Amino acid sequence: MLLTQASLAPYNTFGLTQTADRLVVVEQREQLLSLWQARQDEPLLIVGEGSNLLFTAPFHGLVLVNRLKGIAVTEAADAWLLKVEGGEIWHQLVCWTLEQEMPGLENLALIPGTVGASPIQNIGAYGVELAQYCEQVESLDWHTGETVLWSAADCAFGYRDSVFKHQAKHHLILSVTLRLPKAWQPRTDYGPLAQLGEQAEPRHIFEQVCATRRSKLPDPRVLGNAGSFFKNPKVNLAQAQALQAAWPGMPVFPAGPGQAKLAAGWLIDKAGLKGTRVGGAGVHSQQALVLVNHGGATAEQLIRLADLVRSRVAQQFGVRLEPEVRILNDEGETNLDEVLSCLS
Template structure:
C-alpha cells in the first residue's frame, strides 16, 4: 500500500495549515488488514472530521481519516440498539434517530464530528453525555491487528474523557453501539431547555438545542474553530462558594459531593477576553469559550492565545483552565505546556 503526504487544513475545522507525512482515507473495512501491515512502527492519528483537534506541528506519521459508513438497528422490548460505523456524521445520526422515532440523543444535536470520535471525548451537552447511551465500542488494536468489543465499563468514561483518549495511538474505533431506551423522558435541567416544560417532545428539545447552539457557537465552515476550547473546571465546593460570594452571577453546578463545576466561558468573559486576538487567532466575540481562526492563524497564534486566556483567568479567579481540544504534535497527542515548550513559547 502506498501512502502520500497531504495538507491537513481540510481535515481540521480550525483550518490550521499543518501537513501529514502520510494520509489515507478509510472507507472500507477491507482496507484495514493491508493498511495495518504497511503502517507498523510509525505514529498513527485517527481523524473523523477534525472538529476537536489543534495541530501544533506537522504530523510525522500516518493520519487515518475514518469514513466508514453504515447503521444497523436491533430492537428489543425495552430499547433500540444502534450499531453505527465510526465515519458517520454525529449530528446526522441524531437527526436520523428522531426521524425514525428513536429519541434520546436530542440534547447532543449539532455537536460536530463523527460517531467514531464521540467516545474519545465522551461528548456531552445540556445535561447528557454519550456514556449514558453507549452500549459497546468496537475497535481494532493497532499493535496486534485484532478487533475488540469494549463494554461501557471498560471504556472508563469521565468528564470529556475515556480510555481511548489516553490510548489514541493504540485503537481505531470502527463502530459504536448505542442503546436508546424506549421509556424516554426529556432532560431539561440546563439553560433554555428548562423553559420547555416537562411535556416537551424530543423534537422540541432538538429544535431548542439547535437554535441555542447556532446562536452561541460560530459555524466552523464560516469561521474556523474547534468548538469549546476549554473544559468547564471542577473545583472543591468551598472554593466555588467563595467565588460565588465574590461573583454572585457566576454559574455553579453541583457534581459529585464536595465538588462543583464552573462555567469556563463565563470566567473567560469576565476576565475581559472576548475579542482578544493573537495573530490570526482570537477569542470569539459572542462565545468566550470558543477560540477562532479569523484568517491565517498559525499553530503558534492559537497556543499563545490559549496560554494568555489560561493565565488571565487564573490570575483573576485562581482557577486553572484545561483545554478540552486534543492537541497533536509531530509524534502524537501533546498538552498545552508541552506544545508551548516545543515551540519555545514559554
C-alpha cells in the first residue's frame, strides 16, 4: 500500500518526526515490478530498520521499506551458504545461525538493522566485519529494473563503506548470501572478548558481546539513538604514536600498513563531552560514541551537537571525526558540513 505524506517516525530509531512524500513497505518481491513500472522521476530512499539514519528534513521522494523475509541454506563440503532476504532482522539471523549450529556471526550480535543494510555499511564489531563472510549480494537496480549479482570483490568493502554508499545507492538489496566455514575459529582478540581465551565456544562469545553492548548502548525503544554516531578514525602510525605518548592508555588498533585506528568513543569521553546536551539531544552518559534523543530533540539540535563533538575532539587531539550515521536532507544523503552550512 502506497502512503502519501507518510510519517518517518516509525522508520528511524532517533524517533525524529519527519515525513516522506510517498512511502511503501515491500513484503513480497512481486510488489517490486509494479512499483518500478509506476516509478516517477523523484529521489529514492531505501530503508531497513532506520537504525543508522538522521533525517534533517521532510523527504521529497519515494521511501521503500524493505521487509522481504526468508532464509535458504545450501550445505557445501566446507561451509554453509545462507541466502538471506534483505528484510530479515540482523540480530535475529545471528541467533538463528547459532541455534542451527552454524557459528561465525556471533561477534556481530545485537548490531541493529536489517540484513539488507549490512553490506551498505559493511557492518563490523569486535574484530569481525561482514566482508569476511559475504559471498554475494543480490540487488534491484531501480534505474533499469534489472537484478544484479555482486561478488564480495564487486561490493568494494571498506571500513563502514561499500559500493552501495556511492555508485549503487539506487540499488535495493534483495538478498545477501553468507558463507559460514565449518572450520570455525573464535575471534576473541578484541576488547572484552580477550578474557574468554582462544578456547571460547560460539555461545560464550555471543553472550559476552550481547552483555557488553547492552551495558553500554541505550535501547532505542527507550532512548532514541542510531548507535555509534561517529566512525573510529584512522590516522598514520606517527600520529598515533605521538598521541599515545601524550595520552598514556589511549587505545590504538592496527588498521593496515602505516595506519592505526583510534577509538572515537574514548576521544569524545576524554574531551569531557559525556552528558553534554544541545536542547533535547545529548551525548550518552555511558557511551560517548552515541548521541541520543532525550525527548523532543530536533534534527538541528542533533546536528549542532555532532558539530560540537567534532570540533572539541579536533581541538584537543588534532583528529577529525566523520559520522557513521547517514545524514539525509530532502532529496537524499548529504553530510554534516552541508547541513551546517544550511543552518548558519
